Amino acid sequence: MTDAPTRRTYLRRTAALAGAGLVAGCTGEGTGDSTDAPETDGGDAATGTSESTTGKGGASHSASMKPMGTVEFDGVPERVFTVFPQYADMAVALGHGEKVNSVYVPEMSGTTMNHYYHHLDGVSFEWEGLSDPLSEGLRKELLFELDSDVHLTDPAWASTQDNWDSADVEEVASQIGPWFGNFFSGTHAAPPEGYDYEYYTLWDLFGNVADVFQERERYEALASVHEELVSTIEESLPPKEERPTAVRVTLAAESDSFYTYHLNKPGYWLADTRPLGANDAFAEKDWGSLWGTVDYETMLEADPDVILHLWGMTPNYNMEDTLASLRDHPVGSQLTAVQNDRVYPAGMRYQGPIMNLFQIEMGAKQLYPDIFGEWPGYTNGEPYPDVPEGERLFDRQRVADIVNGDF
Template sequence: MVGDDATRTLTTRRDAITCGAVALGGALTGCLGGGGSATEPAETTGSYSVTMSPAGSVGFESVPERVFTVFPQYLDMAVALGRGDAVNTVYVPEMSGTTMSHYYHRLDGVDLAWDGLVDPLSDGLSKEHLYALDSDVHLADPAWASTQTNWSREDIAEIADQVAPWVGNFYSGTQATPPDGYDDYDYYSLWDLFGKVAQVFQEQERYEALARVHDDLVSTIQADLPPAEERPTVVRSTLAADGSSFYSYHLNKPGYWLADTRPLGAHDPFDDADWGGLWGTVDYETMLEADPDVFLHLWGLTPNYQMDEVRQSLESHEVGSQLAAVENDRVYPAGMRYQGPIMNLFQIEMGAKQLYPDRFGAWPGYEDGDHYPELPEDEQLFDRQRVADIVTGRAEGE
């Protein structure tokens, strides 16, 4: 957690970690300099390397103890690997931490002390802040970082050389085109990314165990999906702040932002829409033309939106009240697109119940501000105790 570490002298470096060759416009980052440590060193596992696009091959001499993240999928990965306490930053901690805690509440022994985290984007991504944090790894995409205000590729290389390496991949979220100069950029699935992060923390067994839970969940759901012609039309949208339009996202396109909806195989009425970006703005008339059977309100499980107010806005709108999803009371909260593996398990289960209640049991409802609903054991689509045991280390050695 961020504390005195954030104000340490900038010359202090963890000598337990070195960064290997990182492909940043042909420049190779050097090794971290020597220096003391204010905390006990991590257990030494011997030197190892992790290769992830676009950073390339990054070498470590021991497991990182101070971890920088931006988007919460990487914090969720750290928690899943038993390393949540190592993370010092996350985007909008109150939103991210509260939402993640809603899920973790259903996992015995799994929690997150998010209130000590800082938002690395509150004043824009700051090179000085990264120096002050003195992290051992930056779980963030150097290609994405190079697009931030006052950042250049030389700055990216400097941080990798003087502070710690970058290990992250942002544009796989929607398989969007990366910035110029990253022509060899590779795309990963959410669980492939999780596997890479597991290598960073040398927690491959935890990763493999959780991946089996995920594979079982997806295969169980897909084996019992109704025929394609009987599946509902579904939109995943967010009501704009002024209530006059929607920000809408696809359901079934590539990218880890859709890792919770794509496995459910529902029909996306906006599937052919080319919004020229990560999402599109849709007015009420266009939404009524699509007339989805189910409306999934993205961010609805976060503290940023009140689902009662969303439903009231739709019901009181002349056009919105005509939507089939509104008439049939099928407007549901969805989670976050920035989802890590634990979030993904819950969000897949939640979506399966919201879309196919006759197959997977009805979604029990959700009161604003509550934790993820408690489900009877025989209505759970994945084993909560198994996941908790993996995350907390109780399942090790099985």
């Protein structure tokens, strides 16, 4: 490899060195046990942007996050590869959504994102025509075809995909563009061996990605909206013993069992339910991860006050059909949440910052209507419902202005 200029905006040499360090395992610290990889509050990684002058006379900047370490750039990315929509949502939030060239199941991810963006003037995500990076499994050939300036994807996760190994991870970093992502913070599951890893919150991840795009001010403005939202909710929550019991589930396609998820465990997959502090009806269940499977009888034994149906706001599920299945089932019809009409659609676990704001508000109204106002109901296939202005838990126009650069 040489330092000869190309059309790429990236310092590939830096990306190659970072990739080599990743696959070699570096120091071997924090490499396998999820309990040994601490969650960070952002720390140095969240303030890792720096500027210097390159030999070509341009201004460089850097962004830092494990497992990549510090990655240097000599320009803001123009072509952005994402797999899961939390990173596409981050790009939109930072004013760079038009640069995204791929996302998981574009119609599902894009439609769901736009269900929220519908309430933000001037904000949308053009998903039609985007590549689905997992339609045939993660294909290295697709990454070369897309020729992205940055891959907002975890190299540790990529190394676990079919037909991938450490050499493939390094090849992409050195010949196309750097990796910049952290997948296992979603569940706090153990990453593959050989990676120096840390767990980050959703908003710390967002701050690190903001450094890639040199959008620190936008990030801080949106983070303040999130902080105010969470503070408002936490200050108003009733004592724990007075909170409802709840479960987060997805009714299986054959309608005879539920995929179940915890509510209050660590990980950004739960960034929308954890601040709400509901009593998890399955809190004592150990599925070996954040999710498991239960049948109707087990669900009836738990008998939660509220059922939050994950993916219910996406086009992949029809909530009317889901409710009909529950009501028509001899055991499902006995569930308290079904009888009291407290089965609600929830969003996606792959949530970025904008999605997170709406999903926190949604859950607060579904769980605590007497405190945060009634959930207005959801019409299948339609955008996130209109909430009366006086009952909104965050300012839509403020968010739209930030995304549009007016802050």
